Structures are given as structure tokens and as C-alpha cells.
Amino acid sequence: MLKDYRSPNTILIFDLNDTRFCLDAMLVRESVWLPELTQIEEAPPYIVGIFSMRGQIVPVTDLNLRFGHPARTYLLSDQIVILELNHLLMGLIVSEVIEVIEISADDFQPPPRFDEETLRREHLVAGKVRVGDMIVTLLDANQLMHQPQDLVEIETEQLSPAHQFCPQATPEERGMFRERAKALMQITGEEEGTRLALAVVEMDGEYFGIELQSVQEFCDNVRPYPIPCCPPHILGAISLRGNLLALLDLRVALNLPRATQNGGKAVVARLGEQSVGLAVDQVHDVIYLREEELQAAPSALLEQHGAEIKGTAPYGGKMMLVLGLPALLAREEWIVNETV
Numbered sequence: 001m002l003k004d005y006r007s008p009n010t011i012l013i014f015d016l017n018d019t020r021f022c023l024d025a026m027l028v029r030e031s032v033w034l035p036e037l038t039q040i041e042e043a044p045p046y047i048v049g050i051f052s053m054r055g056q057i058v059p060v061t062d063l064n065l066r067f068g069h070p071a072r073t074y075l076l077s078d079q080i081v082i083l084e085l086n087h088l089l090m091g092l093i094v095s096e097v098i099e100v101i102e103i104s105a106d107d108f109q110p111p112p113r114f115d116e117e118t119l120r121r122e123h124l125v126a127g128k129v130r131v132g133d134m135i136v137t138l139l140d141a142n143q144l145m146h147q148p149q150d151l152v153e154i155e156t157e158q159l160s161p162a163h164q165f166c167p168q169a170t171p172e173e174r175g176m177f178r179e180r181a182k183a184l185m186q187i188t189g190e191e192e193g194t195r196l197a198l199a200v201v202e203m204d205g206e207y208f209g210i211e212l213q214s215v216q217e218f219c220d221n222v223r224p225y226p227i228p229c230c231p232p233h234i235l236g237a238i239s240l241r242g243n244l245l246a247l248l249d250l251r252v253a254l255n256l257p258r259a260t261q262n263g264g265k266a267v268v269a270r271l272g273e274q275s276v277g278l279a280v281d282q283v284h285d286v287i288y289l290r291e292e293e294l295q296a297a298p299s300a301l302l303e304q305h306g307a308e309i310k311g312t313a314p315y316g317g318k319m320m321l322v323l324g325l326p327a328l329l330a331r332e333e334w335i336v337n338e339t340v
Helices: 173-188 299-308
Strands: 010-016 019-024 029-035 047-053 055-064 079-085 089-094 096-102 125-131 135-138 197-203 206-212 215-222 233-238 243-248 264-271 272-278 282-290 309-315 320-323
Touching: 010 079, 010 089, 010 135, 010 197, 029 173, 029 282, 047 089, 055 079, 079 096, 173 282, 197 272, 197 320, 206 243, 206 264, 206 309, 215 233, 233 272, 264 282, 282 309, 299 309
Parallel strands: 019 135, 055 089, 206 320, 243 272
Antiparallel strands: 010 019, 010 096, 029 079, 047 055, 079 089, 125 135, 197 206, 197 282, 215 264, 233 243, 264 272, 309 320
16 A cells, blocks of 8 residues: 655745656755766765765765756756655755745545556655646655665765766866865854855856845846836846746846846845845855955945945955945935836
8 A cells, every 4th residue: 555645735846857846845954056976986876976965975966867867968057846854854856946835634645556566566656736827846855865775874074976977067167166165164153144145146257145034035037127227227027926027127227238128137126025036147055254355345336335235255266246235225226116
């Protein structure tokens, strides 16, 4: 017989190769950008490596391989969803983390009945969940958490890549994967309070840092709806799960060429009770910047922008400008109070 699976109350939804899946959010510890992984000999083929997160070893599963599909090239935009069960961790490589939502028991449907032969196999699908007009596959996190004991017992000092991670990546991409791994390994409880968590975005070939505490989520393929009689720094409105948000062009305030209104990417920022979209060219990374790495901005920039610029820091061979988003969006010209 199939085991009785109780549907979770809260699920985390993610994309993998344009297919949408979900997990019990209560078993999700956090998500991080994909770092460089260290391969482990004699591990199951779907365990593609491990990394150290604040002193804990995290085995990482490639869901493509776990499902029996061909492996794919890893991208800088990939993320790892980290599950925790009985003090053990397991990471799952996903294309994009979408959102966390609450569901009711009526939204959940168990998987179909299997014959006796298939019942003896391991099943990763716990059922289907209706989310709006979509059907999302619910994965059984307990099955995904099964891992060989020797992976759990590896010490941090044993981490030394035996093979090159993601050999198809460019040297610059491999450098970013490696920096992510170093940052995750070095962050400890004492250091977290002295680090600045930043989302690194690109606009017009320049890097900018936005504090993660202001970031709600990231969006791809954003196509704003035009709003009549708005100033040029408002590109239009975007729909986010039924909510309309203004899409702003920060380039106007940063003296960069204006953005186009074609499909692009956006950072959804939350300021108090209000959320707005910020048009960007690319979202590159999430980094944890040490206090000593944040340098004072040039005096000319400080004179012009004041608290809108928190400082500068090296990133990707360039100097990244760290934005003070609350001060930047508090400009009077951002506020539109007109009737048509």
C-alpha cells in the first residue's frame, strides 16, 4: 500500500528546467546561490558534490539525475534549496526559487495508485498541488533527504576539489562560484552581524549592490503595462501574483541611459508596507560583504547623492556602487500625486 502522506500547510515553489515543483516549506532551512561544489568519490551519481555552510557539510542533489534525466550545465542563476530533517542537511539544485505560499487540504491531491512492482521502488512525488490555474508537483522531502552516512561525517578540513566544478563555465563564472563557496564557508555566528548582505545587479554595464533586507524577490521577463501621464522614471506597472506594482527606472537618478520598456528583469523591493519594482539588466549574485571591504564613495558622488550611496566595493573586476535604497527612493520626484 502507498503510505499516507499528509499535505503540508505551507509550500515552497521552485522551477527546474521550466517545470514547477514544490516542497514542504517547514523542512526548508534556506536557499542560497549555487556555489562551487566539491565532488565526493563513490557517492550516488545524483549527489554531485558538497559544500560547507557555516561549518556544516551540505551534500547536494542534482534533481535532474535523481529523476533519471540527463545532466545539464549549471548556471550562475541556479540556486540551492537546503532541507533540514533530524539535524541533517541536504541541498537541491533548482533553476529558481519562486515563492512560499499557504495551501489548504482541498488543494492537495495524492499521486495515483501504483501496482505491486512499482510500490517496491522509491517514489519522490508525494502528490499534486493546485496553485491558481497551475498544477504543481509536490516532492517528498523525506525521500529526498536519504543520504549515505559517510557524507554526513566529512569534516570541513577535508574539502579540496578533486575535479574541476562546472568545466563548461568561463573563468569569470568559475571565480564567482568559488567566491560564493568561500563566503558560505567563512560566515559564522559571530561574523554575521558585521557583514552586509547584498544583491548584486547590473545596469548599463555597471554593478550595483542592493541590501537584501530591502529585497522581496527577483522577477524575469518583466513587461510593464504603460501608465498614462507618468514621468519618465516610471516605466509602467507590473503584475505580481495579481498585485500591481510600479516599475521604476533607477538609471534616471544614477545618471545612466534610460531603460527600455521591453521584457527584462526586475528587483522587487519592499519599503515599509509598500513594494515597488526596480528595472535592472541582470541579477548576478548575493554576497556577504565584510565591513572592511566597503569603501567610502568618491567625494563627488557623496556630494551629489549623500545617503543614497552607502559606499563602493570590488566585484567582478570592477568597483560596485552600494546603494542606500530607502534614501534613493525617498526623492520627491519619485512621488506622483496627480489626477488625470
